[in-house]
Amino acid sequence: MSEIKFGVLGQYFHCPVKGDFEYAAHALILVDQQGTIVSVLTDSDTQYHAQIEALSAHQQLIELSPTQYLMPGMVDLHVHAPQFPQAGKGLDLPLYDWLQDYTFPLEAKFEDMVFAKQIYPQLVQSLLANGTTSAVYFATIHKDTSVELARECLRQGQRGYIGKVNMDEPTQCPPFYIEPSTETALKETECFIQQVLAIEGNEEQLVSPVITPRFVPSCTAELLQGLGELVQQYQCHVQTHCSESDWARDHSQAQYGKTDVEIYNDFGLMTSKTILAHSIFLTPSDHQLIKSTGASIAHCPLSNMYFANAAMQTREILDNDLKCGLGSDLAGAPIPSIFHTCLDAVNHSRVREDGTSTYLPANERGEQGSRISFLEAYWLATVGGGQAIDAKVGLFQPGFEFDALVIDTAIADSNIFILEEMDSAKDKLEKIICLNSRQNIRKVWVKGQLVVDK
Template identity: 60%
Template sequence: MIATNAIQFALQGDMFHCPIKGEFEYLSDALILIDLNGNIAATYQPFDAEYALARDELKLAGKLTELTKGQYLLPGLVDLHCHAPQWPQAGKGLDLPLYDWLQNYTFPLENRYTDLDFAKEVYGDVTKTLLANGTTSAVYFASIHREPTELLAQTCLDVGQRAFVGKVNMDNAEQCPDYYREASIEKALYETELFVNNVFSLKGNDSGLVSPVITPRFVPSCTPTMLNKLGELVQKYDLHMQTHCSESDWARDYSQTQFGKTDIEIYADAGLLNNKSVLAHSIFLTEKDVEMIKRYNAGIGHCPLSNMFFANAAMQTRELLDHGVQIGLGSDIAGAPSPSIFRAAFDAVSHSRVREEGVDVKLSASDRGTAGSRVSFIEAFWMATTGGAQVLDSKTGVFAKHYHFDAIVLETNKDVGNLRIWPDFDTPKDILEKIICLAQKENIKRVWVQGKQVV
């Protein structure tokens, strides 16, 4: 017998997850039990001795939900890099150079968030949109303003999304617009530390569903003093940290010219690297950088689509995965227009294929690309779930005992969207690949975060 009074609910049906990088598990007609705290109490498969008894007892207790044929349970998706204030500009100006895009669209828009009514409207919409697309964990850049950023944290808590929210810091007068930068280092640090403590103290956040993140925008936007002081906050509170890292030729060259160091060396020296650091992009890494990322157990937020627009080069995803670097995926709203991490997973595969095959028709096929740089759909799905969770040091991403139950039910239905399954000849691997390639918001029927249904 099982203690049904200790179980909040259970689900029975077909499930996918990727506990091991490069591999997937298809659990046919499996049973997953969720405890009263929203964590996974147990998983059973039909061949397990406890399966039938547990299923029957939970059904008798009215705590069993059975998925229908064509529905699949997957771990919730993890978005490691999303600029929440930029949501209104998604899909705009992406044919511009990065500098022009930032100056003409991004900085004027982010500066509007002193208007709390405007912030409330946008933040309510972006959090709900990401949840509806299956993103159960999101890492958000906000703006430089404390109160609107606290509003974003509160909004995430209200809608039930696991979130990591950062007040942006940028104070370098040579690189930041006069109208959009910190008034002073002292005020910025005071506001940042106050933000950290206020997020920890949010009513209803006892379980830490929403976490504060230290957020230097990137090396050129911050003075050395700012970076060092933010590093002290990371160390003092053992906080998550997010930033842009070696994203473009210009950013790489700036760090080398101004400091004689790489971005990774600068962040490490400032105390900003730890096992919860999210380094968005990370295109131009040296061998020493890679070893330092591994030494600190930091992770990379791979944003393949925005890299195509703004990064000047392709990330060495294959080599970094093979080298054991922790990598997840980011939407990079609005440097890319799609809020779907399924789209990011698809783009990660596409990005790697273009890199492998090359693009210059003037070169021979043997010289055109980078051999062996292909990323599989299974690896991309691992990055979208397990890999992203590992970067955040979060117990999500797989269906295993004691992990948080962050999950989605995805439905394949000929009357919904473009995703079609042909049971006669689609293997489980085929189905998972089709989900990555074709799933849309309309296919996502339920979303849970910490055992609570939020969609």
């Protein structure tokens, strides 16, 4: 058993097929020294009992209780790391006021390393405790503290994708929070990429640099062009906001006569490693371009309800097989849990389908056929997110990284109440998605490393 690091014995859920799920009541998952799943055995396999005995004899067996469920780690495709201290503040404000009064003054503080070191450890710890094993982070325009966020992810064992934010357009950025110059922004971004790749202990690239233009209005054409060249040179991940609001869409049309997706593509920023947050106002040609480049969408349902002024085309995106996952958009949404984001995604689609105006007849009030299911939302949070970050996570299958959670439904004061005689496997999964809290999450592994153990 020397090549095997450990085995986990118990029941699990995952979603190999979009819109469906798989439940195994008695399974043994074997994980090797590199944190990769070697095999998944059930009690019908001939080696099942022998493997359990061998693992147990070598103290390599982790056995779950009947109220515990193994689930894939959650992937958060859109987190504003510096906004963690403002989570839950000012969300009744219009977006412009929220950014000016809270966000930009707060992000500007991250020039101070001492301040950053107060915040980032708490953020990473909170996300891991809520089951987020992989997170895609916007940091700030400051290179050194952005690298520090990468170091913190590595210290705590989270799979992190970190971007130094770029914003140099003086008409759209506050004077106290803007790049010194376009040239400086590009030099600092390249240096950031090199420093993250060279962090001691990051040889296996658990943390990765992400090229991060904040969004079209905040970036000059020269900056977007330079960032596109860095993408081609370093083959990095890319993240940005895309067609998030009427204002952002109209700005792109006024400045370029094109959609955000077309603009990013022109500047070399659309690749199979690109993550487009929000993506509310997509055209049919945007859909085609996203699909042809292999780029992904980060659906942020709760912050969309607050700030986007419209509902995302989630149903169409799923039906058209565009790559898509979920983002919390902390702190545009205040809850650092992708389980909660699953619930928000279903709610978002239901409101879109049903509509809201009581002045209209029911059959004219919403957009028919636009709801998504809990299973589809959970697939987005695991498999879809894994596809977006170009990582083999989200499934319990050989060759996939062992990013996993243990959910215990029977802890003290749990919101999850299971009745075996009434609840099917699907019922249990939906209850876990809707009702679990960070207290229910007892263990968290990332790439086979135990990073949370309650």
